[in-house]
Amino acid sequence: MPPRTLYEKIWDAHLVVEAQPALIYIDRHLIHEGTSPQAFAGLKAAGRKVRRPDLTFAVMDHSVPTKNRHLPILDSNAAAQFEALARNCRETGVRLFDMHSRNQGIVHIIGPELGLTQPGQTIVCGDSHTSTHGAFGTLAFGIGTSEVEHVLATQCLQQFKSKTLLVRVEGKRRRGVTAKDVILAIIGKIGVAGGTGHVIEYGGEAIRALSMEGRMTVCNMSIEAGARAGMVAPDETTFTYLEGRPFVPRGKDFQIAVDYWKSLGSDPEAKYDRVVELNAAEVAPQVTWGTNPGMVTDVTGRVPVPASFADPVDRQAAERALEYMGLKPGTRIMDIPLDRVFIGSCTNSRIEDLRAAARVVAGKKVARTLKQALVVPGSMQVKAQAEKEGLDKVFLDAGFEWRDAGCSMCIAMNDDVLPAGERCASTSNRNFEGRQGKGGRTHLVSPLMAAAAALEGHFVDIRQWRVDGGE
Amino acid sequence: MQPFSQHTGLVVPLDRVNVDTDQMVPKQFCKLLTREGYGRMLFYDWRYQDGEVPNPDFVLNWPRYQGASILLGRANLGCGSSREHAAWATHDYGFRVVIAPSFADIYYNNCFKNGILPVTLPGPQVDELFRRTEQNQGYRLTVDLPSQTITDEQGLRLTFTIDPFRKDALLKGLDEIGLSLQDGERISGYEKKHQPQAILYDPSGVDFTADVTQ
Ligand code: SF4
Numbered sequence: 001m002p003p004r005t006l007y008e009k010i011w012d013a014h015l016v017v018e019a020q021p022a023l024i025y026i027d028r029h030l031i032h033e034g035t036s037p038q039a040f041a042g043l044k045a046a047g048r049k050v051r052r053p054d055l056t057f058a059v060m061d062h063s064v065p066t067k068n069r070h071l072p073i074l075d076s077n078a079a080a081q082f083e084a085l086a087r088n089c090r091e092t093g094v095r096l097f098d099m100h101s102r103n104q105g106i107v108h109i110i111g112p113e114l115g116l117t118q119p120g121q122t123i124v125c126g127d128s129h130t131s132t133h134g135a136f137g138t139l140a141f142g143i144g145t146s147e148v149e150h151v152l153a154t155q156c157l158q159q160f161k162s163k164t165l166l167v168r169v170e171g172k173r174r175r176g177v178t179a180k181d182v183i184l185a186i187i188g189k190i191g192v193a194g195g196t197g198h199v200i201e202y203g204g205e206a207i208r209a210l211s212m213e214g215r216m217t218v219c220n221m222s223i224e225a226g227a228r229a230g231m232v233a234p235d236e237t238t239f240t241y242l243e244g245r246p247f248v249p250r251g252k253d254f255q256i257a258v259d260y261w262k263s264l265g266s267d268p269e270a271k272y273d274r275v276v277e278l279n280a281a282e283v284a285p286q287v288t289w290g291t292n293p294g295m296v297t298d299v300t301g302r303v304p305v306p307a308s309f310a311d312p313v314d315r316q317a318a319e320r321a322l323e324y325m326g327l328k329p330g331t332r333i334m335d336i337p338l339d340r341v342f343i344g345s346c347t348n349s350r351i352e353d354l355r356a357a358a359r360v361v362a363g364k365k366v367a368r369t370l371k372q373a374l375v376v377p378g379s380m381q382v383k384a385q386a387e388k389e390g391l392d393k394v395f396l397d398a399g400f401e402w403r404d405a406g407c408s409m410c411i412a413m414n415d416d417v418l419p420a421g422e423r424c425a426s427t428s429n430r431n432f433e434g435r436q437g438k439g440g441r442t443h444l445v446s447p448l449m450a451a452a453a454a455l456e457g458h459f460v461d462i463r464q465w466r467v468d469g470g471e
Numbered sequence: 472m473q474p475f476s477q478h479t480g481l482v483v484p485l486d487r488v489n490v491d492t493d494q495m496v497p498k499q500f501c502k503l504l505t506r507e508g509y510g511r512m513l514f515y516d517w518r519y520q521d522g523e524v525p526n527p528d529f530v531l532n533w534p535r536y537q538g539a540s541i542l543l544g545r546a547n548l549g550c551g552s553s554r555e556h557a558a559w560a561t562h563d564y565g566f567r568v569v570i571a572p573s574f575a576d577i578y579y580n581n582c583f584k585n586g587i588l589p590v591t592l593p594g595p596q597v598d599e600l601f602r603r604t605e606q607n608q609g610y611r612l613t614v615d616l617p618s619q620t621i622t623d624e625q626g627l628r629l630t631f632t633i634d635p636f637r638k639d640a641l642l643k644g645l646d647e648i649g650l651s652l653q654d655g656e657r658i659s660g661y662e663k664k665h666q667p668q669a670i671l672y673d674p675s676g677v678d679f680t681a682d683v684t685q
Contacts, residue, residue: 016661020635020636025665038505041506048652080502089680095680096680101679101680103677103678128551144553144558146584150651153648155662156654192550193575196573226576228577246674246675246676249672292550294489320487430552432491433494433516434493434494434516
């Protein structure tokens, strides 16, 4: 057999029908309230059944309130979606984590946390950030609702094979530079469509050095680079993270699994359609200034001058973005004043993210000029762990709000909304117009940078603060 | 699915790159339970001012583009969220064809599932279509899937490529799920040998809302 990449090995192992497109088998199907009701309705209308309810897991995350969950849901559309999900799960035998479960959380946080996500699997979800799970050496990607229906009915998907892109990140990150900065720098380099049609494999010394949390942050934003999936070959870091989690094999079975997982990494001679290289040592903390994640620069940089873009289409896009963002060309990033700070989302709300942010804020106070500083843990398990470590106190003492788990102000489908015209430093993954609320202005940053910005009321170069690590 | 073979219609030019699906259908409309009725929500925040008053500056509201059924866009159209609402809204608004130099993967895919033909053309050809659309009031194109051509009334003739399977599925309006279900035996066969990797372990202590398996 010719040498193969990680992607090709998983692809080959899941081929049910080899054709163009191929029919590939799906090991885990994750669903949430937002993109599944129409799929269940379609299934029912066609008189079809859920083929493998045992491989399907549902969670409420996008529209859930992050406080006062014992109260009735006033948003009637959201309430109807929750009811529909609960009913669909009951009727079809799919297991559900509703908003009162101790294991509830953002779908891409709880999959790995429960060990549902394992190397070598195929995972899909009606959500583009399914790419997160690729951190485990998993082929994981987002699908549309018609495809959700297809997987419910067949546990398979019709798929065209993707091209492969190796993003090799060598070198050592500087203190204060996190996985978030690395992926934002990658997107800044290859562009928001740079990975279209490709599956990205992240490799190199700087990726190997990342914790699982950091790898998830990187893979999470593959879609922001246009790639449906991003992956990292499993290694000891992966196995250590997985051992003992509820859905992971134990004892001898774990050893058997690890032996298999070890065989998944790309063969040394394997060929990629494209290779991009980046030196982690040269990456500075990143801040986005525009309305897509590719509009990003170093914290020490300035808001660009649109006329500096060679392509007229890019120039026009930059002009429009600056108008929406209310920014003047040439403004120093560190001079941009903030109204709110949001620490959360499937990109950066895992325990390590919260620990890192807490190290920054410990003993300090949120700037008086800020209207709100919000910490929303990615899952109720993350929340419980953080509280065990006293992180909730650290945040509350500093003036942050401490909430229950959900997507929250990443997408503002619940009450956590960024008001029009206000400016937010956010650890989430999308700075699209209106993403955090109609007219809201989003700057994407790492948890360290968000925490520091909350204290100062504007962006600061966290490297000057000598805070330790954080992925 | 609704089949697609040939379509002639008015073209509307959306001169923006990286149009994301959050703009196509803002999140507040992703809380509905149906696939229908999203046309009114398409490009909601761009299209309307407060109180759902049409924004006269937005191209879809210009009188000359009323009734458009072909959307002409720029690179990386439909990027971002996987929400199929974007494709539902595109279709429900009345678009049958979307033309751009490139599409984001998921939106591209979702178009096919909803009887919309997404056509990828080289940048210079798209530029030319923008010029013609803007210069000629009532500019129309005919998009023919069997011959994979785009023509206008001035003699322009462009060809486009499309995957043969996707073409066939769109021409016939195939039910993809029905097709895959015909492979039921192969799926079962696969499940028999694949079992060890897919099997669940011991989720004791996990707080399922209603553990239907117990
Ligand atoms: S946290 Fe944000 S990006 Fe992640 S799944 Fe939720 S809405 Fe999507």
